[in-house]
Amino acid sequence: MKSMDNKKKKPEFGLLIDYEYCTGCHTCEVACAQEYTHKTGIRGIKVFEVEQTLPNGKEYLTYFPFPTEACLLCPHLTKEGFEPACVKHCMAACMKYGRIEDLAKEVGRKPRMVLWVPR
Amino acid sequence: MADYNVKPRSRDTEIVRSTVWSAGPGCHGTCGVLAHIRKGKLVKIEGDPEHPWNQGRLCARCLAMTQYAYHPDRLTRPLKRTGERGEGKWQEISWDEAYDLIENRMGKIREAFGAESVVFSMGTGRDISSWLCMLAYAYGSPNVMFAMSGNACYSPRIAAVETVLGDYCVPDAAQWLERRYEDPKYRIPKCLVIWGYNIPNTCPDNIFGHWFIDLMKRGAEIICMDPRLTWFSSRAKHWLRLRPGTDGALAMGFLHVIIQEGLYDQRFVEKWTNAPFLVSKDTGKLLRASDITEDGSRENFVVWDSNGDKAVVWDSGKADYISSQPKAALKGTFSVELRDKSRIECRTVWDAFCEEVDKYPLERVEEITRVPKREIRAAARFYAESKPASIHWGLPIDSTPGITPTAQAITALWCLTGNLEIPGGNVVARNAFECVSYALPGAEGVIRLASKEADRKRISVDKYGPFRKFIWRAQTDTVLDQIFTGKPYPVKGLWMQTGNIIAGIGFEPKKWKEAFKKVDFIVAVDLFMTPTTQYADVILPAATFLEKDSVRSWWVPLQSINKAMSVEGCKSDLEINFELAKRFDPNLRWDSVEELFDDILKNSGMTYKELQEKVWALPPEGNSSAPYFRHEKGLLRKDGRPGFSTPSGKMEIYSSLREEWNLEPLPHYEEPPFTAVSRPDLAEKYPLILSTGRRSFAFFNAEHRNIPWLRELDPDPTVEIHPDTARSLGISDGEWVWVENWLDKQKFKAKLTIAVQPQMVMVAHGWWFPEEEGAEPSLFGAWKSNINQLIPMGSQGKDGLGSPLKNLLCKVYKVHA
Ligand code: SF4
Numbered sequence: 001m002k003s004m005d006n007k008k009k010k011p012e013f014g015l016l017i018d019y020e021y022c023t024g025c026h027t028c029e030v031a032c033a034q035e036y037t038h039k040t041g042i043r044g045i046k047v048f049e050v051e052q053t054l055p056n057g058k059e060y061l062t063y064f065p066f067p068t069e070a071c072l073l074c075p076h077l078t079k080e081g082f083e084p085a086c087v088k089h090c091m092a093a094c095m096k097y098g099r100i101e102d103l104a105k106e107v108g109r110k111p112r113m114v115l116w117v118p119r
Numbered sequence: 120m121a122d123y124n125v126k127p128r129s130r131d132t133e134i135v136r137s138t139v140w141s142a143g144p145g146c147h148g149t150c151g152v153l154a155h156i157r158k159g160k161l162v163k164i165e166g167d168p169e170h171p172w173n174q175g176r177l178c179a180r181c182l183a184m185t186q187y188a189y190h191p192d193r194l195t196r197p198l199k200r201t202g203e204r205g206e207g208k209w210q211e212i213s214w215d216e217a218y219d220l221i222e223n224r225m226g227k228i229r230e231a232f233g234a235e236s237v238v239f240s241m242g243t244g245r246d247i248s249s250w251l252c253m254l255a256y257a258y259g260s261p262n263v264m265f266a267m268s269g270n271a272c273y274s275p276r277i278a279a280v281e282t283v284l285g286d287y288c289v290p291d292a293a294q295w296l297e298r299r300y301e302d303p304k305y306r307i308p309k310c311l312v313i314w315g316y317n318i319p320n321t322c323p324d325n326i327f328g329h330w331f332i333d334l335m336k337r338g339a340e341i342i343c344m345d346p347r348l349t350w351f352s353s354r355a356k357h358w359l360r361l362r363p364g365t366d367g368a369l370a371m372g373f374l375h376v377i378i379q380e381g382l383y384d385q386r387f388v389e390k391w392t393n394a395p396f397l398v399s400k401d402t403g404k405l406l407r408a409s410d411i412t413e414d415g416s417r418e419n420f421v422v423w424d425s426n427g428d429k430a431v432v433w434d435s436g437k438a439d440y441i442s443s444q445p446k447a448a449l450k451g452t453f454s455v456e457l458r459d460k461s462r463i464e465c466r467t468v469w470d471a472f473c474e475e476v477d478k479y480p481l482e483r484v485e486e487i488t489r490v491p492k493r494e495i496r497a498a499a500r501f502y503a504e505s506k507p508a509s510i511h512w513g514l515p516i517d518s519t520p521g522i523t524p525t526a527q528a529i530t531a532l533w534c535l536t537g538n539l540e541i542p543g544g545n546v547v548a549r550n551a552f553e554c555v556s557y558a559l560p561g562a563e564g565v566i567r568l569a570s571k572e573a574d575r576k577r578i579s580v581d582k583y584g585p586f587r588k589f590i591w592r593a594q595t596d597t598v599l600d601q602i603f604t605g606k607p608y609p610v611k612g613l614w615m616q617t618g619n620i621i622a623g624i625g626f627e628p629k630k631w632k633e634a635f636k637k638v639d640f641i642v643a644v645d646l647f648m649t650p651t652t653q654y655a656d657v658i659l660p661a662a663t664f665l666e667k668d669s670v671r672s673w674w675v676p677l678q679s680i681n682k683a684m685s686v687e688g689c690k691s692d693l694e695i696n697f698e699l700a701k702r703f704d705p706n707l708r709w710d711s712v713e714e715l716f717d718d719i720l721k722n723s724g725m726t727y728k729e730l731q732e733k734v735w736a737l738p739p740e741g742n743s744s745a746p747y748f749r750h751e752k753g754l755l756r757k758d759g760r761p762g763f764s765t766p767s768g769k770m771e772i773y774s775s776l777r778e779e780w781n782l783e784p785l786p787h788y789e790e791p792p793f794t795a796v797s798r799p800d801l802a803e804k805y806p807l808i809l810s811t812g813r814r815s816f817a818f819f820n821a822e823h824r825n826i827p828w829l830r831e832l833d834p835d836p837t838v839e840i841h842p843d844t845a846r847s848l849g850i851s852d853g854e855w856v857w858v859e860n861w862l863d864k865q866k867f868k869a870k871l872t873i874a875v876q877p878q879m880v881m882v883a884h885g886w887w888f889p890e891e892e893g894a895e896p897s898l899f900g901a902w903k904s905n906i907n908q909l910i911p912m913g914s915q916g917k918d919g920l921g922s923p924l925k926n927l928l929c930k931v932y933k934v935h936a
Pocket residue numbers: 031032033035044045067070071072073074084085086087
């Protein structure tokens with residue numbers, strides 16, 4: 001098993017998302033759909049909503065952008081130094097693309113962060 | 120090629136820089152965009168990273184422009200009705216044939232009944248309002264109509280602020296400064312009040328919603344007034360979850376805390392407001408110079424000089440005292456000699472204002488709003504003690520017949536706390552470089568009616584003060600009545616430009632449908648067939664913002680919309696309006712569209728060509744359309760003197776205009792007309808609060824249901840119900856339910872959510888089904904999930920403004936019992 005894993009290319013890049021500020025605007029989804037002219041139903045990223053009453057009685061709304069199997073990380077853009085379509089357009093500017101090791105350093109900068117490694 | 124800082128879609132792609140302002144995303148726009156064009160076709164659109172407004176970002180609706188522009192259902196030929204109205208039978212005709220037909224029919228109406236008998240209607244307006252006015256005025260009709268009951272979207276707020284301040288204000292998010300938050304002049308608000316607004320969804324009021332998130336990241340803390348759980352209310356320092364429609368009471372409660380605890384800016388009150396003006400205790404009206412001396416002017420007011428113990432006149436024209444500077448008393452009762460030597464008792468405006476505010480102790484405010492008084496006090500203190508603090512308000516302010524007194528109270532908040540015209544506060548918003556194309560409330564533009572005489576016939580101009588002073592529109596509810604009564608004159612023609620009355624903006628739309636059938640001739644201008652266009656005699660196919668040249672000066676920046684591509688067969692609203700305006704008025708002031716643009720841009724010192732090169736330009740400091748402290752610098756008044764352009768030159772906490780209009784001059788709270796408090800009889804049958812109008816990130820009002828990438832995000836018309844309420848009604852998540860009140864019932868999909876409280880439901884608006892049959896009776900499914908059927912027409916306030924669309928009553932029950 002181990003040797004087979006080694007043959008696969010190791011992931012290098014990821015998306016760091018500060019979901020404290022994600023407003024659930026779904027821009028990232030449509031940015032991706034446009035970039036790849038995806039058909040209806042296919043998105044490289046999907047945004048989920050979680051609403052709950054916290055133990056202190058406070059209601060809270062959180063949005064989680066989740067890159068799907070269809071996320072290719074926009075190599076045609078990133079190779080030339082441009083940001084992925086979703087990151088560029090994110091209305092809350094809460095997404096960041098980069099090398100995993102760099103993003104991993106940043107993930108502890110503040111709470112409510114998530115680092116995705118889609119590929 | 121210029122460096123756009125983006126990667127072109129392909130090697131043969133050309134990039135065109137432009138500005139968003141509908142049709143397309145539907146918003147009030149201003150985002151800078153880069154359109155990637157290949158062989159004349161749009162292949163991609165993205166946010167312009169060089170534009171200070173959006174800094175490269177762009178919303179879902181704008182990113183879906185390729186699906187919108189090339190949608191198979193786009194109208195691309197003028198259509199002439201061949202069957203009955205609503206039957207859906209059409210014949211394609213050429214533009215020339217269409218124009219000939221319109222010129223002929225509307226020409227005959229003008230001859231027989233006068234130009235005023237044609238009403239020119241629009242929806243949200245956007246880059247349409249100016250050009251629609253141009254056509255209406257060229258034809259000779261003063262009747263331009265924003266088709267919502269009580270004109271209840273934004274212009275009531277604008278008119279209310281102008282009534283007391285002479286100008287409108289917006290929150291300062293550094294939108295006037297190229298370097299934005301980094302500009303050393305700017306200060307991040309310590310407190311941001313988000314009043315009834317889920318602003319990230321659709322940027323409806325010419326403000327980029329996510330600026331407030333930028334500000335939060337930089338330290339701003341939130342007070343959120345909202346009955347619903349939103350992204351902002353989750354993250355607010357203070358979330359005041361008020362009963363829908365009680366915003367006015369909450370604002371009075373804030374004023375109560377601020378005055379009682381002395382948290383106001385004493386210097387501002389004395390120097391810049393009309394607080395020291397005297398009010399006669401006899402008549403209850405402002406004392407005027409004409410009351411005390413023979414040659415005194417009615418325009419001038421009176422204060423009490425506590426140094427000389429005498430009355431002193433304030434010269435409104437000069438915005439200064441007539442002679443020496445008195446020490447104007449703020450409080451007290453004074454005996455003033457009138458010109459006939461009799462004496463009357465007077466008190467100050469400040470005393471009258473404080474007495475009104477005193478009627479709102481927090482116990483009472485809690486009872487009205489259902490917000491615990493401890494929370495109100497804490498939030499009011501936090502607002503008043505934060506400097507700068509900024510307020511941004513949304514549609515709920517307009518969603519009550521008591522709009523104007525509510526807006527007066529909120530305006531008083533940002534003025535009395537000294538947050539007016541300071542960096543990071545609430546600042547005056549004027550058209551960039553004072554370039555005004557058409558008249559928004561308060562401003563006169565280059566596009567005008569031929570004479571003031573022609574305006575006298577405007578529907579309801581004689582009835583409502585604000586419509587004489589600020590709002591150059593026909594009052595919508597009165598128009599609907601007049602279509603049926605024909606009094607004082609008949610309405611014979613209707614021009615409906617990109618406004619979907621039946622599925623979007625009209626309340627009691629079945630009444631509107633009947634009204635359409637009473638009108639002799641109807642033209643519709645739109646991009647798609649809608650339930651409303653079905654009633655037209657001629658339909659003209661319009662263009663998206665990417666297919667036109669235009670100019671935008673609404674606040675800042677000054678911008679050009681640059682044509683990036685075209686869709687064969689369509690014309691822009693502007694082209695349509697201009698070409699027909701020339702037919703109706705051979706003496707039209709402009710020979711070409713470019714001449715018109717240059718005329719609008721005169722005050723900027725730029726020609727349209729020059730502006731197009733830049734795409735956007737911000738007014739420099741010192742220009743009257745750039746902040747800050749303009750009232751001190753004399754930039755708000757035509758005569759260059761410090762002060763405001765109100766009747767008195769002061770910020771009027773006691774409105775002299777409202778007094779003239781025989782309306783309450785002071786801010787106060789009015790209970791909306793259809794609540795459990797005002798109509799307990801109705802509440803017995805309809806126990807739930809019915810609220811509508813919340814924004815979807817996927818749609819702008821009635822638009823975008825046909826755009827696959829967007830519809831996928833928000834596929835069905837929903838009613839939000841609290842899980843406890845749903846349980847008691849036996850309703851499960853995703854089930855179709857009836858929402859019913861005394862007007863009608865309509866079907867929605869239940870969304871069980873704690874976003875709403877148990878006693879309230881929130882129903883999605885603007886729903887129709889473009890995928891269904893367009894002809895009657897289906898009408899694209901417009902009668903299935905149309906919440907507007909449950910909202911009454913004719914409930915506007917005493918000044919003709921406001922509509923109770925967020926504070927009605929209903930019941931909800933299962934479709935399949
Ligand atoms: S990185 Fe590219 S492919 Fe992945 S979700 Fe974002 S836009 Fe889509």
